[in-house]
Amino acid sequence: MGISDRRQREKEQRKLEIIDAAERLFFSRSYEDVSMDDIAREVELNKATLYLYFKNKDALYATIVLRGIRILEEKYTECMEQQVSGIVRVALMGQAYYRFSQEYPEYLRLIHFYGSERFSKENPYTAEIGKGYGTCRSILRDAIQEGIDDGTIRADLDPFLTSMYLMISFMGILSLENRWKLVIESEGFSNEQFASEFFRFITPAISSGENSHTMDTRDFELSGFFLATPVPSQKRKRKKS
Numbered sequence: 001m002g003i004s005d006r007r008q009r010e011k012e013q014r015k016l017e018i019i020d021a022a023e024r025l026f027f028s029r030s031y032e033d034v035s036m037d038d039i040a041r042e043v044e045l046n047k048a049t050l051y052l053y054f055k056n057k058d059a060l061y062a063t064i065v066l067r068g069i070r071i072l073e074e075k076y077t078e079c080m081e082q083q084v085s086g087i088v089r090v091a092l093m094g095q096a097y098y099r100f101s102q103e104y105p106e107y108l109r110l111i112h113f114y115g116s117e118r119f120s121k122e123n124p125y126t127a128e129i130g131k132g133y134g135t136c137r138s139i140l141r142d143a144i145q146e147g148i149d150d151g152t153i154r155a156d157l158d159p160f161l162t163s164m165y166l167m168i169s170f171m172g173i174l175s176l177e178n179r180w181k182l183v184i185e186s187e188g189f190s191n192e193q194f195a196s197e198f199f200r201f202i203t204p205a206i207s208s209g210e211n212s213h214t215m216d217t218r219d220f221e222l223s224g225f226f227l228a229t230p231v232p233s234q235k236r237k238r239k240k241s
Contacts, residue, residue: 027106062125068107069132086147101174
């Protein structure tokens with residue numbers, strides 16, 4: 001290995017160490033509570049060195065967000081590799097998003113925060129992050145089109161619009177404010193039940209055929225998708241004031 005190759009390798013290793021250090025801090029604190037000085041101390045470098053690798057804190061934060069989106073991309077791609085019908089593939093992707101939120105909650109938190117008004121469109125990473133999320137949505141759109149083609153999803157639905165409805169729904173359900181979680185829990189339901197019931201609600205709505213309202217879950221279970229036990233319909237007695 002030549003000197004230039006070794007230097008490039010060392011540079012890439014240092015960059016990775018900076019990203020790892022920043023990730024630890026952003027995972028444990030809010031964006032506002034982390035400074036470039038904090039990251040420099042964490043990685044044991046001077047702040048001037050950080051700016052040789054990253055223009056500012058926004059750029060460093062965006063790099064970590066990209067890590068999370070690429071993990072989600074991998075999970076969606078794995079769903080496309082399974083030999084299943086289109087509607088089952090769509091359900092698997094919804095489950096993949098849910099599992100991503102459970103396995104990588106801090107990445108999900110950072111991804112959602114990056115979508116806020118805090119970050120400017122001028123950030124060069126914004127386009128790349130948008131492309132990454134766009135890839136996930138495109139994979140979901142392709143699964144919906146497969147379902148339309150194989151007859152398991154309604155032919156009157158537009159694949160693009162349906163993918164947007166589903167992605168926005170996934171994001172909304174998995175980024176509920178705490179006040180809404182408390183409302184759900186006060187009614188005796190867990191967040192897992194709430195997420196699972198979404199699939200009972202949406203799958204019959206997009207499926208085709210006369211029996212779409214009586215979704216057979218056996219094909220889903222064979223593919224590794226498991227719905228929680230149906231929530232029984234029951235009338236709650238209101239306390240008299």
